[in-house]
Amino acid sequence: MLASLAGSTSRPAEPASGTASPRRRHDAFRARAEHSALRPRAPGTAPETRGRVAIVGSGLAGFTAYQTLRRAFAPEEIAVFGTDADPVATWRVRAAAIRQREMRSESDGHCLPTSFPGLAFSSVRRRRSLRPLLETVVDRYHPTVDEFLAHVERLRERSGWDESLVLRRVERVRAVDGGFDLDGERFQHVLLALGHPGLNMPEELRGDPRVVHSYEPHDYAGTVTVVGAGLAAATEWVNALAAGAEVVSVRRREPLRRPLNVPRHYFSRRGLAAFHRLPPRERIERLRTLSTPSYPPGAKWDEPLARAAGEGRFRVEQSPNGSAQVICATGFLRGFRHDPLLTRLVAEHELETEERWLVLDSDSAVPALSDESRTLAVAGAPAQWAFPAADTLAGAKYAAHRFLRRISTCRTR
Numbered sequence: 001m002l003a004s005l006a007g008s009t010s011r012p013a014e015p016a017s018g019t020a021s022p023r024r025r026h027d028a029f030r031a032r033a034e035h036s037a038l039r040p041r042a043p044g045t046a047p048e049t050r051g052r053v054a055i056v057g058s059g060l061a062g063f064t065a066y067q068t069l070r071r072a073f074a075p076e077e078i079a080v081f082g083t084d085a086d087p088v089a090t091w092r093v094r095a096a097a098i099r100q101r102e103m104r105s106e107s108d109g110h111c112l113p114t115s116f117p118g119l120a121f122s123s124v125r126r127r128r129s130l131r132p133l134l135e136t137v138v139d140r141y142h143p144t145v146d147e148f149l150a151h152v153e154r155l156r157e158r159s160g161w162d163e164s165l166v167l168r169r170v171e172r173v174r175a176v177d178g179g180f181d182l183d184g185e186r187f188q189h190v191l192l193a194l195g196h197p198g199l200n201m202p203e204e205l206r207g208d209p210r211v212v213h214s215y216e217p218h219d220y221a222g223t224v225t226v227v228g229a230g231l232a233a234a235t236e237w238v239n240a241l242a243a244g245a246e247v248v249s250v251r252r253r254e255p256l257r258r259p260l261n262v263p264r265h266y267f268s269r270r271g272l273a274a275f276h277r278l279p280p281r282e283r284i285e286r287l288r289t290l291s292t293p294s295y296p297p298g299a300k301w302d303e304p305l306a307r308a309a310g311e312g313r314f315r316v317e318q319s320p321n322g323s324a325q326v327i328c329a330t331g332f333l334r335g336f337r338h339d340p341l342l343t344r345l346v347a348e349h350e351l352e353t354e355e356r357w358l359v360l361d362s363d364s365a366v367p368a369l370s371d372e373s374r375t376l377a378v379a380g381a382p383a384q385w386a387f388p389a390a391d392t393l394a395g396a397k398y399a400a401h402r403f404l405r406r407i408s409t410c411r412t413r
Contacts (some may be wrong), residue, residue, distance in 0.1 A: 042262050053073060056173065058084055059088075062195075066161060079166050081166050087152060097218065104296065105142070138184045168183075170341065175369050224323055230255060231293060232329040233287055237304075247314045289359065336356065337356065380396060
């Protein structure tokens with residue numbers, strides 16, 4: 001069990017289970033955090049050992065990994081450090097910005113620890129149709145965004161997520177004997193689920209008053225240039241055309257048409273085994289190839305684009321023109337150097353890197369800092385060296401399952 005950080009027998013009351021609103025739960029647990037984890041240590045006192053397991057990051061990657069860890073640990077045995085109690089706070093804003101209606105991920109696109117059963121079963125009841133169940137058997141079921149958000153809220157209620165939260169940003173992770181120091185608190189096993197370091201905005205467009213990133217809230221002007229060629233860009237082409245705009249697509253390379261953001265075999269054991277056998281230079285080239293923009297095939301994209309092109313309202317050009325609005329569907333910053341915590345971790349511990357990638361073992365552990373007594377692993381976007389689709393829900397589960405396996409074989413388990 002984790003020791004209390006406060007060292008006091010009194011603490012703010014916890015919300016009643018099942019009845020409190022998300023806002024009330026958030027306020028109550030923020031009070032708990034301020035009472036304990038956010039209280040500064042007295043000068044000259046030694047760091048406390050809070051417990052065995054910590055997750056750094058309270059977004060979707062951290063939340064998904066947490067569900068897997070809950071199979072072996074109670075909520076009070078896991079500390080989740082983050083700046084927002086709502087695990088989909090950032091994701092919800094970005095999905096709403098591009099008017100996303102369904103998930104790109106298929107039947108495994110949920111936060112549960114195991115692939116089956118997924119969201120299709122609850123969808124069958126809600127839609128009163130067996131179609132979601134039939135689609136999930138062949139990996140063709142795509143839950144709606146509303147279904148996914150409801151799923152996250154149900155898991156948050158029943159998993160004890162709020163009990164484990166410490167509402168604080170971790171600035172530094174430092175290896176110590178038998179574990180890791182997180183800004184003065186020590187844990188034996190730590191999973192870094194840091195997410196994307198920020199939105200990518202082309203340097204030449206910074207400061208242009210016409211520019212907005214696709215993942216920032218926006219409406220559509222009468223003439224729109226969309227920079228980018230991936231799923232967010234394709235979504236914005238269709239959105240702007242539906243709003244009556246004339247749309248110009250600016251792209252550096254032609255997008256691929258594939259259902260998922262990487263080929264399906266990279267989600268399989270055989271595909272991953274082949275990937276892990278690649279020497280560093282070949283692995284870098286493979287990851288660069290996999291970063292080619294893509295969006296799914298299908299009439300939902302092709303028909304409106306073909307119709308608009310015939311009407312003279314959609315065309316491809318090489319550079320932004322005189323459009324009233326420029327939408328940058330250019331994704332996220334890439335590489336560990338854009339994340340201050342990872343940059344400091346690499347520098348202080350002289351960790352191995354390859355160009356923009358942090359080198360990890362095939363199970364997402366940091367090799368120089370993980371052994372039979374402690375584990376430091378990475379989930380989410382910075383874990384591509386171990387799992388090419390690391391920034392997906394499946395990627396977070398991959399890292400979490402292997403993190404848990406490491407813990408279970410630890411000599412002090």
